[in-house]
Amino acid sequence: MIYAGIDIGGTRIKMGLLQGQELIDCITMNVVNQLSLSENLSLIAENLNNLLESNNQSGNLGGIGIALPCIVDSEQGKILSDYAKFADARSIDLESWARVNWNVSLIMENDARAALIGEVAFGAAKNCRFAVMMTLGTGIGSAVLIDGKLLRGKHFLAGNLGGHMSINYLGKSCNCGDTGCVESEASTWALPAIVRNHSLFSESSMSSENKLDYESLFRNADNGDPLAVELSQNSLEAWSATLRNLIYAYDPEKVIISGGIVGSDNRVLNYFKLKAQHASWLPPNAVEIVLAEQPEWAGVSGAAYLIQSKA
Numbered sequence: 001m002i003y004a005g006i007d008i009g010g011t012r013i014k015m016g017l018l019q020g021q022e023l024i025d026c027i028t029m030n031v032v033n034q035l036s037l038s039e040n041l042s043l044i045a046e047n048l049n050n051l052l053e054s055n056n057q058s059g060n061l062g063g064i065g066i067a068l069p070c071i072v073d074s075e076q077g078k079i080l081s082d083y084a085k086f087a088d089a090r091s092i093d094l095e096s097w098a099r100v101n102w103n104v105s106l107i108m109e110n111d112a113r114a115a116l117i118g119e120v121a122f123g124a125a126k127n128c129r130f131a132v133m134m135t136l137g138t139g140i141g142s143a144v145l146i147d148g149k150l151l152r153g154k155h156f157l158a159g160n161l162g163g164h165m166s167i168n169y170l171g172k173s174c175n176c177g178d179t180g181c182v183e184s185e186a187s188t189w190a191l192p193a194i195v196r197n198h199s200l201f202s203e204s205s206m207s208s209e210n211k212l213d214y215e216s217l218f219r220n221a222d223n224g225d226p227l228a229v230e231l232s233q234n235s236l237e238a239w240s241a242t243l244r245n246l247i248y249a250y251d252p253e254k255v256i257i258s259g260g261i262v263g264s265d266n267r268v269l270n271y272f273k274l275k276a277q278h279a280s281w282l283p284p285n286a287v288e289i290v291l292a293e294q295p296e297w298a299g300v301s302g303a304a305y306l307i308q309s310k311a
């Protein structure tokens with residue numbers, strides 16, 4: 001039997017086939033923004049059928065795991081939070097989609113939790129029983145494994161809202177309605193406004209950048225631009241405060257760091273390692289801070305693993 005993992009992101013949909021311990025083939029397709037989720041699902045079905053066929057696995061599908069960028073009830077198989085991109089998301093019955101198309105069962109999970117499971121099953125957190133994942137991308141995501149099990153909580157929120165932990169109650173307004181969340185203080189979506197509103201912006205080398213993101217911020221900081229130096233230091237402190245909050249809340253043996261901001265730059269990982277050494281309630285070297293081993297495919301392998309291990 002083979003198991004399919006599908007990871008639906010903001011702009012791309014990734015899918016792959018898991019056989020035993022190995023992801024044997026993967027493909028990526030674009031989300032078609034003009035179409036509803038149900039119309040996108042028809043395209044996903046077409047692509048999955050092609051993937052199965054090209055691997056001579058048609059008729060051999062044992063189940064589907066699907067990772068979604070929203071709050072999901074993984075027990076009832078329901079999307080709980082509004083999914084900004086697709087108005088029809090809450091009304092979609094993914095389980096019947098899988099039954100009608102392939103006569104297999106489907107499980108759904110939040111994408112950060114699926115990625116953590118992918119790293120636990122096949123990647124940087126192999127054999128861990130207590131792990132936290134922190135993803136620094138457009139927003140900031142998190143997921144938690146306690147005693148070998150995903151932490152979900154009463155309302156499927158537990159461990160997922162690391163990006164909306166408030167680190168400054170006098171801080172900036174967040175898109176969630178709260179104040180001083182780490183996302184509104186330091187994330188890729190918040191950064192352009194933070195840079196432009198800074199008093200040094202007009203005299204900063206950042207003002208001639210086409211893209212105000214962490215790549216340009218870190219680069220300008222390395223060149224000594226005072227605004228970039230100050231804001232990159234602020235961001236490292238904001239993320240470290242969140243890391244410490246997550247460590248104190250969930251007491252992991254390992255923290256896996258992922259996401260576009262950390263992918264090509266060691267400064268975040270090194271800063272986190274330094275800060276974790278000085279978390280006063282921890283025994284020395286109690287928590288290992290590591291980069292994700294499969295930053296691109298952990299959501300796919302994790303989603304597929306969840307259905308494989310349930311089958």
Ligand SMILES: [Zn+2]
Nearest residue numbers: 164174176181
């Ligand atoms: Zn927030």
